[in-house]
Amino acid sequence: LAGPARCVLRYLEAVRLAPGDVAFDGSWTVDAGKLAPAHIVVRSLLKDVAEFHAVRLRTAAGGKVVRLAVAPGTVATKAAPEIDRQAYRLQVADGAIDITGNSDQGLFYGVQTLVQLLKRDESGRLLLPKGTIDDWPKLQLRFLHWDTKHHQDRMETLKRYLDWSARFKVN
Secondary structure (H helix, E strand, C coil): CCCCHHHHHHCCEEEEEEEEEECCCCCCEEEEECCCCCCCHHHHHHHHHHHHHHHCCCCCCCCCCCEECCCCCCCCCCCCHHHHHCCCCEEEEEEEEEEEECCHHHHHHHHHHHHCCCCCCCCEEEEEEEEEEEECCCCCCCCCCCCCCCCCCCHHHHHHHHHHHHHCCCC
């Protein structure tokens, strides 16, 4: 593993890599489980993978699947309850990617990690490293300052700023 993917993995709590990579393309489907199709996590996954990697995922069942779930207690952080709610597990294997959050918030952060880990090889294929990641933040609150005195931008600019902040797990 080299380059940007190594940088992303450096800041995660627990990473257990397996040999090999998984090719990621439009043949993958999204199984949102009990989440509504309009849930922010589902929308974010579909939109970000399409926007950043030019891959259109399907929501129909079958084939290789990205499964999304919320299951409190999946990742034991031994931290404060607010940090515990932000934890998630990302498991990547042949034909299946499972993202399970201790809460909706953790699931959202797991999706962001998936999108960040997708990298193209020399032939242009999108690849993900096989393995399991358990992650949670070190700090309960992570924030950025928006100087409204000097940034009197349009509302659309502020919304884009908030979207990008969320992608970097700023809460």
